Amino acid sequence: MLPAVAAAAVAVMVVVAVVAAVPALWHRLSRSALRRAGARYRRRLELLGTDVRLSQERRLRRLLPPGTARGSEDFRERHPVGQRCADGAPGGQVPPLRPWALLRCCWGTDPPLQGSLLYLDTLHAAFPRALAPQxxxxxxxxxxxxxxxxxxxxxxxxxxxxxxxxxxxxxxxxxxxxxxxxxxxxxxxxxxxxxxxxxxxxxxxxxxxxxxxxxxxxxxxxxxxxxxxxxxxxxxxxxxxxxxxxxxxxxxxxxxxxxxxxxxxxxxxxxxxxxxxxxxxxxxxxxxxxxxxxxxxxxPFYRAAGALLGVNLWPEEPAPRFLLCPDWAFCEFLPSPAEEEPRTVLLGELWEGREYGLVLTARPGEYRCHAGEVLRVTGFHKQCPVVEPVRRESQALSVRGESIPEERFCQSLCRAVGMWPGARLVDYVCVESALLGASSGACAPHYEVFVELRGLRDLSEGQRYKLDQCLQEDFPIYKSFRFKGSIGPLRLHMVGAGAFARLREALGKPVPMPRVLQEERLLQLIQSSVIS
Known part of the structure; x- marks a missing residue:
């Protein structure tokens, strides 16, 4: 019996090796197997979505040390909501692939693999030629x-x-x-x-x-x-x-x-x-x-704090929205704006149209961490919420407690740029005057904004004032502070082409652009590129 099994195993390995030697054939077989695995996981996701509370409880048990799981209520009582999540490596780690590892991949259960399988299946369904070799x-x-x-x-x-x-x-x-x-x-x-x-x-x-x-x-x-x-x-x-x-x-x-x-x-x-x-x-x-x-x-993916949390199953829609997968992480949510006595709600307790801050338990030992992101619930797929990210809490401007979120500041900036004939906004960052130290002068606390534009070589004083005017119109509390003189006039600077590319390289790692600079070395780099 054993020689027969060994012979069969050798035969399978020989076939796999021969197939792998023909790249086009190997690609077609691999693509077919991976798409089947993706379709199978999509069916499993449909099943998990019929009872997200049970799916989340199972995920929580896998994240806790053996013998300590007593349910989500006990978990929330034992562990208070903690600090910000530690940054994770983008995309996580992936196993090395060999020809005989294909079956293992098709049956894997880790979120990065499941997400990629769903991606391949979704991409091929929407764009049939997208999975062509090379x-x-x-x-x-x-x-x-x-x-x-x-x-x-x-x-x-x-x-x-x-x-x-x-x-x-x-x-x-x-x-x-x-x-x-x-x-x-x-x-x-x-x-x-x-x-x-x-x-x-x-x-x-x-x-x-x-x-x-x-x-x-x-x-x-x-x-x-x-x-x-x-x-x-x-x-x-x-x-x-x-x-x-x-x-x-x-x-x-x-x-x-x-x-x-x-x-x-x-x-x-x-x-x-x-x-x-x-x-x-x-x-x-x-x-x-x-x-x-x-x-x-x-x-295709929604990640927060290095953890994969959701997948976009609608590739042809212009605005990305993500299905939160209930067996990828244990998620809690704080209503936004915050209530007086905030208590987290669970994945199955969200309301469509509302915004929530994300509290995450995605790795063993890192419990109930603030992800620093606010999400809006746009709908549901079975019981799984479909969300769109709204803002990063760390990227709000505030020199007097006024707290202007990054996405609303960007809207005001785009509105101001739209009043400058021929101008197109390419990039921007903001600095609160406290970071400038003595170089900001003796004026009241204020914002300094650095922009890269196309179609415009210089900014007039009237154009610079337009942004401050737009902020006053869009944010009454900012207008109030400006009227009282407790916030000084915004200062707008134009930088040369390539300044933001150098800034991104100086960050040292591939991360979304910080819109509020908080490091002096980055501030000095962008200041050195000012042309107007």
Whole structure:
């Protein structure tokens, strides 16, 4: 009996090895198996959604030490709501994939795997050609760990070398990844971990397309700051000369950059971004209006504090909304604005249309942490709430307790920019005057705002005042403080192109852009780029 079993196992491994040796066949088989696994988990999600309270209790028991679980009520009595959640690694860790690991992947139960399986199934259903081999280009800077794309269980999906994302310099990494994306004309998906990475990569295309075209024509990767020579040689070996593609790049860039993405990749179906809300929403709007005009954006996942919490099952809708999966984390919610005696409500106790602060238990030993995010419930799928992120609590402006949320400040800023003929807002950050110290002068506490614009080279005093005027109109409490003189006039500065790309590199890790700067080194960097 044992020799027969051993022979069968050897035969299976031989078949797997032979199939894996034929990349196209292996891709098709893997894609089919992973999509089946995704469909199976979607059915399981439907079942879990019929009783979210039971699903949450089971998840909580898995997060607590053995023998200590007595239900959510006892858990909430024993553990008070704690401090802010610790930041987790973006995307989490993923197991290395080998040909014989496919079955293990299909039956895995961890949230990152389940989320990716749902992503692959959802993406294929909406865009049938999106899972073509080598049909996805990735833009992701992850200098200290492996870059984890959305469809990582299917690595043959990507034309971008994994090593390109680990280059120490963010600017160099994005340029190298852009070069490999340009080499592949038949792209169906353009994926970026953050919209800002796509924005900065396309800015590099605007400024450096002649050099990129030359690299394509010769099949070379030129030396550049921040790109180690050994890694450059390794990556250059993967390039091949393509004079036809280089000529196409020159012709399309010479026509201008509106809609350039669709023109360079005519088969492109969708732009996938890791985050499309909060600070990153502005970048999505800028890209939709210019380089990515005419293309849908799909944000597949909702993460908070490094934990995967929800999935977007509606890729063709313009505004992302996420189904909170009841077996990925134990979630509690504080009504927003806060009540006098706040008590958390559970996943099955939310009301449609209301806003809630998120309290998270996603890892063993980290109980009831403030995630620092506010969500709005937009509906339900079975009993599972469907939510949209509204704001980050740490990114509110407040010099006198007035608390202006980031998304409402952005609305006021966009309204002011709309009054400046020809101007288009690209990026901005705010600083509370306390961070400036003596350099802010002897005036009352105030805000300083740094903006990058297209279509405008200078700001008049009247234009600068428009933003302060818009804030007074939109926030009566701010107007009251301004009238009393306890808040001074807002100061608006214009910075040169590329200033925010350098600021993002200075952050040192791929995180959503902080809209309120709280570090002096970052403030000094943006101040050094002021042109008006």
């Amino acid at each position: 049909g996805t280009a990735l833009l992701c800077w992850a200098p200290h760990h492996r870059c984890v794309p959305a469809g990582w269980p299917l690595p043959s999906l990507y034309c971008t070398p994994a090593a390109a994302g680990s280059i120490p310099s963010r600017a160099a990494a994005l340029r190298v990844q852009l070069l490999f994306a340009l080499q592949q004309r038949a792209l169906h998906v353009l994926e970026a971990a953050l919209p800002a990475e796509l924005l900065d990569a396309l800015a590099a295309l605007r400024s450096g397309w002649p050099e990129l075209a030359q690299d394509l024509a010769l099949g070379t990767l030129r030396p550049q700051p921040g790109l180690p020579e050994g890694l450059r040689v390794q990556l250059q070996a993967l390039l091949t000369p393509n004079a036809t593609r280089a000529a196409e790049l020159r012709a399309e860039c010479a026509r201008g950059f509106e809609g350039i993405v669709q023109r360079l990749w005519p088969q492109l179906e969708v732009v996938v971004v890791g985050t499309a809300h909060g600070a990153e929403q502005l970048y999505c709007d800028v890209l939709r209006q210019a380089e990515c005009k005419g293309l849908p954006f799909y944000c």
